[in-house]
Amino acid sequence: MDIYAIIDFLVQLFIYPGLLFIIIMIIITQWLYRKIGGRIQYRRGPTHVGPMGLLQPFADFMKLLIKEDVVSKYSMKSLPVIIASLGVGSLIALTLMTPLAYNPYSSPYDIIVFFYLALWSSLAIMLLALATPNPYTSLGAGRYMALLVSAEPAFIASFLVPVIAASRIGSVNANYSLYLTSIKSWIPWTYSPLSFISMLIAAIAGFIAMMGVLEIKPFDFPEAEGEIYWGVFTEYGGPRLALGFMILFIERILIPIIYVLLFLGGPWPIDITKDVAGGIIVILLKYFILFIFLSIIDNVMPRYRPDQAVRFLWKYGVSLATLALIIAIFLVY
Amino acid sequence: MAYTLNDPYTLTLVITGAMFLAGLTVYGVFYHLLQRIFASGLKSKSRLKEEIVMCGHEYEYDEISAPISRIFIDIMKRSLPKLHYEVEERIGTRILNDWFTWMLVLLVIIILLIVFIG
Numbered sequence: 001m002d003i004y005a006i007i008d009f010l011v012q013l014f015i016y017p018g019l020l021f022i023i024i025m026i027i028i029t030q031w032l033y034r035k036i037g038g039r040i041q042y043r044r045g046p047t048h049v050g051p052m053g054l055l056q057p058f059a060d061f062m063k064l065l066i067k068e069d070v071v072s073k074y075s076m077k078s079l080p081v082i083i084a085s086l087g088v089g090s091l092i093a094l095t096l097m098t099p100l101a102y103n104p105y106s107s108p109y110d111i112i113v114f115f116y117l118a119l120w121s122s123l124a125i126m127l128l129a130l131a132t133p134n135p136y137t138s139l140g141a142g143r144y145m146a147l148l149v150s151a152e153p154a155f156i157a158s159f160l161v162p163v164i165a166a167s168r169i170g171s172v173n174a175n176y177s178l179y180l181t182s183i184k185s186w187i188p189w190t191y192s193p194l195s196f197i198s199m200l201i202a203a204i205a206g207f208i209a210m211m212g213v214l215e216i217k218p219f220d221f222p223e224a225e226g227e228i229y230w231g232v233f234t235e236y237g238g239p240r241l242a243l244g245f246m247i248l249f250i251e252r253i254l255i256p257i258i259y260v261l262l263f264l265g266g267p268w269p270i271d272i273t274k275d276v277a278g279g280i281i282v283i284l285l286k287y288f289i290l291f292i293f294l295s296i297i298d299n300v301m302p303r304y305r306p307d308q309a310v311r312f313l314w315k316y317g318v319s320l321a322t323l324a325l326i327i328a329i330f331l332v333y
Numbered sequence: 334m335a336y337t338l339n340d341p342y343t344l345t346l347v348i349t350g351a352m353f354l355a356g357l358t359v360y361g362v363f364y365h366l367l368q369r370i371f372a373s374g375l376k377s378k379s380r381l382k383e384e385i386v387m388c389g390h391e392y393e394y395d396e397i398s399a400p401i402s403r404i405f406i407d408i409m410k411r412s413l414p415k416l417h418y419e420v421e422e423r424i425g426t427r428i429l430n431d432w433f434t435w436m437l438v439l440l441v442i443i444i445l446l447i448v449f450i451g
Contacts, residue, residue, distance in 0.1 A: 005336075009351070013351050013354060013355055014355070014358070018355065019355060019358065019359070065363055065364075065367050065371075066367055066368075066370075066371035069364075069368055081360065081364055082356075082360055085356040085357065085359045085360035085363075085364065086352060086353065086356035087356075088355070088356060088359045089351075089352040089353060089354070089355035089356025089357070089358075089359060090352045090356070092351075092352070092355040092356075092359075093348050093349070093351035093352040093355055094348075096348065096351055097344075097348065103335060103336060104335045104336070105335070105336045105338065105344060105347060105348065106335055106336070106337050106338070106344070107337065107338040107339065107340060107341045107343065107344040108339075108340070108341060109341040109447055109448070110341050110344050111447065112341065112443060112444065112447055113341060113344055113345050113348055115443055116345070117348065117352065119436075120352070130401070138400070138401045138404065139404055141401045141404075142401045142402070142403070142404025142405045142407075142408065143404065143408065145401070145404075145405040145432045146405055146408040146409060146412070148432075148436070149409075149432065149435045149436070149439075150412075152436075152439060153439055156439065156443055160443075160446065160447075164446075176447055179335060239363065239364050239367070239368060242363070243359070243363065243364065246359075246363075306408045306411075306412070307408055307411035307412040308412075310408060310409065310412035310413070311412045311413065314412070314413060325446075329446075
């Protein structure tokens with residue numbers, strides 16, 4: 001690897017589409033989320049800090065980061081912070097594999113690396129919960145475990161469908177790569193009736209599973225602020241809470257972006273291999289539309305009980321995703 | 334220009350390296366450095382910060398730990414009663430109650446799906 005490749009790697013990791021870009025995206029998406037929540041609840045949302053209150057999420061984030069780090073004597077001290085930081089790091093590293101990167105990293109079968117990185121962030125939240133002894137935190141951790149075993153199989157099965165379909169279609173030959181699937185993910189929608197059906201079923205199952213993974217209502221029972229006082233995060237404040245929130249907020253950016261890439265055509269109608277900037281703008285536009293939709297759902301839906309949510313995710317999410325997977329494996333070629 | 338690597342193992346190493354680099358930077362800057370600059374004057378010597386569990390209520394260590402696995406088992410039992418009965422009573426395995434096994438099985442299924450069917 002020459003020096004330019006290393007510099008390019010570092011620039012992509014820390015500036016675009018890595019750390020700095022993700023922080024800017026957190027500010028924009030959280031401002032948008034709060035504005036949407038405000039409008040739905042007949043409030044104005046953030047207005048004071050920065051133009052139109054745009055810097056309010058940044059101010060809140062900084063407030064948490066520079067607060068005193070309070071740890072109870074029965075909690076783990078350093079390990080949760082390191083694991084949470086690695087959870088943030090796993091999501092930032094994931095951006096290098098998407099077409100958002102101007103020089104993305106890919107290889108055959110790299111979709112498994114995407115699942116591994118996505119699972120890292122979920123496990124980081126789990127460890128945050130296990131690191132503090134508190135009845136509400138334990139309730140949150142138990143609920144989060146139940147959510148993961150219900151949402152993750154549906155998430156993985158449904159997100160595999162476009163990758164398998166694109167890899168089995170000769171003209172695409174995506175080779176089970178996230179990047180190669182992303183740039184031609186519109187082809188399985190139009191290739192044959194069976195590939196269209198598998199994509200449609202997987203898109204529905206994937207949307208349900210994505211809501212579960214992102215803890216969007218009605219699946220936010222691991223936090224359930226009205227019942228178990230934020231569950232997983234009950235004991236946390238200051239910088240530890242900031243890092244925990246950072247994982248959640250980055251997940252709400254990256255998982256919908258991956259959904260856009262795999263199910264909503266990615267950069268289509270622009271060929272991102274010829275027009276990188278145009279393709280990225282199209283991806284971000286699609287993402288913001290999806291994010292607004294998810295934010296509206298999160299603000300208007302009531303919350304499921306844990307058993308209702310788990311049953312719903314198995315009944316509709318897992319079964320539909322499995323059906324789509326079977327069609328993609330055996331009938332699309 | 335995309336960096337297309339020949340095998341997923343090298344990519345896993347590169348991306349995991351990126352993950353550790355980004356994670357340690359986040360830890361170093363957002364946690365360590367900012368705490369040292371801004372919060373060094375805030376260190377309270379009060380014992381209150383050690384007894385903040387349970388919102389300041391008195392507690393014993395045994396009282397504050399709820400059995401997480403039982404909460405998980407209970408949710409699974411209530412959510413999927415038929416499946417739970419079939420798997421646990423008929424087949425005789427307690428796999429549904431073991432969260433770690435669930436996740437391990439999931440990982441094995443993904444690898445098998447991608448490698449063999451691919």
